[in-house]
Amino acid sequence: MKKNKKLLFWNNFKEISTSSKITFIFGVILISLYVSITIVEWYYQSWRTFNAFNVIKGDIDKTLTNKMDQNVVYPSGVRLLWGGSTYWFTFMCNVFMGVMLLVYPLHKKSKKIQKFYFASIVYILIVVSAYWTGIMIVPSTFTELVFDQKIKSIIMHVIAPVIGVSTIFWERKSIKISNKDIWMYAIFPSSYMIFIIINYVMSYKFIKFGGTELDRGIVIYELVSFKYPLGYKGEITFIIVVLDLIMISLSILTAPIYGFLMRKLLRILKPHQRSLPKLVFNANKTKPKEDDSKKFKLLDLPFNDTQEIDFQKEMESKNTTEEYRKINKKLLKQFINSKSNNNKKM
Known part of the structure; x- marks a missing residue:
């Protein structure tokens, strides 16, 4: 024994x-x-x-x-x-x-x-x-x-x-x-x-x-x-x-x-738990993305309803977020002026 x-x-x-x-x-x-x-x-x-x-x-x-x-x-x-x-x-x-x-x-x-x-x-x-x-x-x-x-x-x-x-x-x-x-x-x-x-x-x-x-x-x-x-x-x-x-x-x-x-x-489990959420440490905290429509209003440009709709359609055909970041006020004004001239010719 x-x-x-x-x-x-x-x-x-x-x-x-x-x-x-x-x-x-x-x-x-x-x-x-x-x-x-x-x-x-x-x-x-x-x-x-x-x-x-x-x-x-x-x-x-x-x-x-x-x-x-x-x-x-x-x-x-x-x-x-x-x-x-x-x-x-x-x-x-x-x-x-x-x-x-x-x-x-x-x-x-x-x-x-x-x-x-x-x-x-x-x-x-x-x-x-x-x-x-x-x-x-x-x-x-x-x-x-x-x-x-x-x-x-x-x-x-x-x-x-x-x-x-x-x-x-x-x-x-x-x-x-x-x-x-x-x-x-x-x-x-x-x-x-x-x-x-x-x-x-x-x-x-x-x-x-x-x-x-x-x-x-x-x-x-x-x-x-x-x-x-x-x-x-x-x-x-x-x-x-x-x-x-x-x-x-x-x-x-x-x-x-x-x-x-x-x-x-020590992240010890309770009897009913199989796992705990993983701890994620992110030093580079990014701000939440803002809605594109809100960004348009923040620019405070002289858009009328028709121009704003045309601009949104133009941006939707591209990568909206990335393109938007690259465009400055000067380019936006040029875009509006071109649209206005086209409307006058018509």
């Missing part, structure tokens, strides 16, 4: 296009990166925690004699490692994108896989834009990180997103995304915001032990604070409430906004 599955996978892989193979390889690279940097983070974080608690171990043992209390205070490997950064929206979106880069090339015809693949690109763009906007507002979010954390941050917020997003430029013609699909993308960020609110309410009591909300784990991102929303440090309640509402609204609307913009800019 295992041999048959491997053979089936290999046959499917050989049949996909070169661009899809590149997408798949990118997925392998990203998943490998995520696993590696997470393990490295766990390693360094475990030693930082060990060294810190090793210094105060004697004081803790003297102060807390109850084993249950000691277990609450002393570090736990599971809580420390799995709770390090795996609950971050950034980590979830990066892993989701990596998985979709692996799955999508092998199931390109699946409508669900198309939706998930496009969603992963939308989410990672939200991660990148939100993170670097936050860095511009609060630079210490990045500058105060230790070396291994900075490396991980650069991978998660620069290198991996560039690799993942680049695939949409050659895969965009293979997917179709409906309006409903894009609106559904709001579910994940909205659910995550609910998690942030619950964590904030239940954890706020830890602020009594000093440090910032981020230090105590009350917030996951410094800007996503309900007391200091979007970096606002003032105490005007009205502004705080308005910014809180804006923050919650952004968690609902950002993904659909990004989705619609990307579909428009």
Whole structure:
């Protein structure tokens, strides 16, 4: 059975296009990166925690004699490692994108896989834009990180997103995304915001032990604070409430906004569409042609009805538009005079 599955996978892989193979390889690279940097983070974080608690171990043992209390205070490997950064929206979106880069090339015809693949690109763009906007507002979010954390941050917020997003430029013609699909993308960020609110309410009591909300784990991102929303440090309640509402609204609307913009800019089809009109860029804009009869009146020449009719018949026997452009007022007057002389002789 295992041999048959491997053979089936290999046959499917050989049949996909070169661009899809590149997408798949990118997925392998990203998943490998995520696993590696997470393990490295766990390693360094475990030693930082060990060294810190090793210094105060004697004081803790003297102060807390109850084993249950000691277990609450002393570090736990599971809580420390799995709770390090795996609950971050950034980590979830990066892993989701990596998985979709692996799955999508092998199931390109699946409508669900198309939706998930496009969603992963939308989410990672939200991660990148939100993170670097936050860095511009609060630079210490990045500058105060230790070396291994900075490396991980650069991978998660620069290198991996560039690799993942680049695939949409050659895969965009293979997917179709409906309006409903894009609106559904709001579910994940909205659910995550609910998690942030619950964590904030239940954890706020830890602020009594000093440090910032981020230090105590009350917030996951410094800007996503309900007391200091979007970096606002003032105490005007009205502004705080308005910014809180804006923050919650952004968690609902950002993904659909990004989705619609990307579909428009990348010219991605909807399910019922077979093609989109071609974009035509014409630098030499020509004015619409005017009706010949209007041009005659613009000349403001002394035509009477008979002369105008004769002139129009004369022009109709030739290429009207081209000939008209070549004839000037002097020639037109000569034409009228000749017609007038003929009429007099008659």
